[in-house]
Amino acid sequence: MITSRTYLLNLKFLLLLLPLLFHPAIIFPDCSSNDLFFDNCARNLNEYTFLKSYQFDQSQLKKLGLRPTVKYSSIFSKGSEYFFSVCNENRTDNNKMILKLYDSNERLITSTYDPVFNRYFSKFKFPCRRTGVYYIEFSFQGALDGCGAGMVGIKM
Amino acid sequence: MFRTTTILFVSTCIGFYACQSKQSAETKFQESLDTLSAVTVADTSEKTTGDVISSLPSPLEISSMIKESGADFSSSMLNPVNNTSKYTTYHMKAINLGVFGADLGYINIYNQNKSALEYIRSVKNLADELRVGQFFDFTTLARLAKNAENIDSLLYLTTSGFEKMDEFLKEKNRGNISALILTGAWLEGLYLATQVAKTKPNKELIERIGEQKISFQDLMKLLENFKSDQNIINVITSCGTLKNEFDKVEIEYKHGETSSSEVDGVLVVVDSGSSTVKIADEQLKNITNLTEELRNKLITEI
Numbered sequence: 001m002i003t004s005r006t007y008l009l010n011l012k013f014l015l016l017l018l019p020l021l022f023h024p025a026i027i028f029p030d031c032s033s034n035d036l037f038f039d040n041c042a043r044n045l046n047e048y049t050f051l052k053s054y055q056f057d058q059s060q061l062k063k064l065g066l067r068p069t070v071k072y073s074s075i076f077s078k079g080s081e082y083f084f085s086v087c088n089e090n091r092t093d094n095n096k097m098i099l100k101l102y103d104s105n106e107r108l109i110t111s112t113y114d115p116v117f118n119r120y121f122s123k124f125k126f127p128c129r130r131t132g133v134y135y136i137e138f139s140f141q142g143a144l145d146g147c148g149a150g151m152v153g154i155k156m
Numbered sequence: 157m158f159r160t161t162t163i164l165f166v167s168t169c170i171g172f173y174a175c176q177s178k179q180s181a182e183t184k185f186q187e188s189l190d191t192l193s194a195v196t197v198a199d200t201s202e203k204t205t206g207d208v209i210s211s212l213p214s215p216l217e218i219s220s221m222i223k224e225s226g227a228d229f230s231s232s233m234l235n236p237v238n239n240t241s242k243y244t245t246y247h248m249k250a251i252n253l254g255v256f257g258a259d260l261g262y263i264n265i266y267n268q269n270k271s272a273l274e275y276i277r278s279v280k281n282l283a284d285e286l287r288v289g290q291f292f293d294f295t296t297l298a299r300l301a302k303n304a305e306n307i308d309s310l311l312y313l314t315t316s317g318f319e320k321m322d323e324f325l326k327e328k329n330r331g332n333i334s335a336l337i338l339t340g341a342w343l344e345g346l347y348l349a350t351q352v353a354k355t356k357p358n359k360e361l362i363e364r365i366g367e368q369k370i371s372f373q374d375l376m377k378l379l380e381n382f383k384s385d386q387n388i389i390n391v392i393t394s395c396g397t398l399k400n401e402f403d404k405v406e407i408e409y410k411h412g413e414t415s416s417s418e419v420d421g422v423l424v425v426v427d428s429g430s431s432t433v434k435i436a437d438e439q440l441k442n443i444t445n446l447t448e449e450l451r452n453k454l455i456t457e458i
Contacts (some may be wrong), residue, residue, distance in 0.1 A: 028324070038316070039312075042194060042312055042316070049215050049216065049220065049308075049311055050216065050308075050311060050312045050315055050316070051216065051217070051315070052315075052319065053316065053319060074213070075212065075213045075370055075371055076213075077213070077217060077363075077364065077367060078367070078430070078431055079221075079360060080220075098444075101425070103414075105411075108254075109414045109415070109425055109427070110423060110425045111418045112295065112423070121418075121422070121423045123422050124416070124422060124423035124424065124425060125421070125422060125423070125424045125425065126423070126425045126426070126427075127424075127426075127427075129427045129428075129429055129430050129431070130409060130427065130429050130430060130431040131367045131370065131404065131407065131431045131433075132407075132431065133370065133374075133411070154217060154220065156220045156221060156223075156224045
């Protein structure tokens with residue numbers, strides 16, 4: 001038989017433990033450690049062979065006082081078709097991650113965001129005709145906080 | 157009933173934190189080992205050029221190209237797995253982890269399940285010895301390797317395993333190990349391509365070999381960052397003659413306009429530019445011989 005006093009004590013105890021359930025590590029796993037998110041994003045590559053993944057955690061960059069964009073260089077080869085997929089892991093807002101591809105002279109080739117029509121694309125194909133260094137830049141459109149991944153697949 | 161629920165709830169919470177504590181202890185142990193390594197191989201943190209983080213192309217690209225050229229699978233080209241136990245120093249383990257990684261990519265592209273298992277084991281053993289084995293789940297990989305239908309998952313897990321390992325090594329100031337792994341993987345990819353081109357010449361493949369000039373330049377830049385490591389200086393020195401030969405390869409660019417259009421919901425980029433590789437037969441022959449010499453040196457020199 002549970003008395004009302006015991007019930008209240010138990011309830012208090014449960015309430016004390018409640019914050020544990022809302023610990024950030026439980027609700028929002030760190031972007032870098034969320035394998036499931038990456039694995040799901042890689043599935044978007046479909047018939048393309050997985051080549052490389054990029055992780056972009058804007059909040060971490062901001063914490064470190066760094067510029068909220070990241071640029072990677074990669075060598076792409078003529079005759080190969082590359083497939084880029086962008087995935088957002090929204091935590092605090094619905095802002096989308098933007099991937100921009102530049103050539104070796106840092107001229108913009110394409111972007112997953114079209115500012116003219118305010119449209120986002122989550123994937124694009126790049127049939128490469130010039131072997132060389134390319135730059136892949138990640139950013140979030142006006143986001144205060146954002147975490148996402150970019151995947152690159154290849155088809156010969 | 158309420159008491160039972162409370163006990164279950166508290167047990168779950170305690171269990172959760174106990175797991176976290178165990179993980180934390182393991183992490184601390186790993187970190188202490190990493191600190192030791194960072195002290196042993198001092199001043200070898202990777203430098204990046206400006207704000208750009210560079211990455212070398214995956215040897216998978218070369219393997220895919222080899223398969224596309226119509227060449228048959230050849231296990232005789234690969235580094236034999238019984239060499240694994242012969243690698244006793246950290247630099248030999250790292251270089252040959254890269255070599256076996258590239259071989260595994262080649263095996264996977266050709267869907268050679270039986271060989272895959274042996275090479276997964278070698279990759280796992282060397283990775284364990286370099287304390288980065290946690291990125292390769294041998295049980296899962298071995299299970300996937302038993303069935304040809306799992307090739308996509310196998311390719312994904314092995315490639316992402318190498319990627320995570322690379323990130324981890326850079327984070328832990330063990331970039332010199334990462335650079336040696338990349339060197340082994342790159343060189344093995346080039347070795348496989350040149351061996352195939354020797355017996356089955358193919359215009360696209362030869363052009364792809366010439367294009368390795370760009371990756372080679374990047375690799376050399378990466379290695380230059382770790383000049384305080386004598387083993388890396390030795391690798392750079394060994395690569396000298398091959399570099400001279402690659403310097404003779406010419407890559408011509410024709411720049412053109414790029415445009416993007418939407419096809420079935422996917423953006424497709426169209427580039428009107430092009431690149432052409434100029435590599436003479438003599439240069440190809442020299443690159444092939446020098447690559448073979450260097451690769452055989454790196455897989456056997458103990």
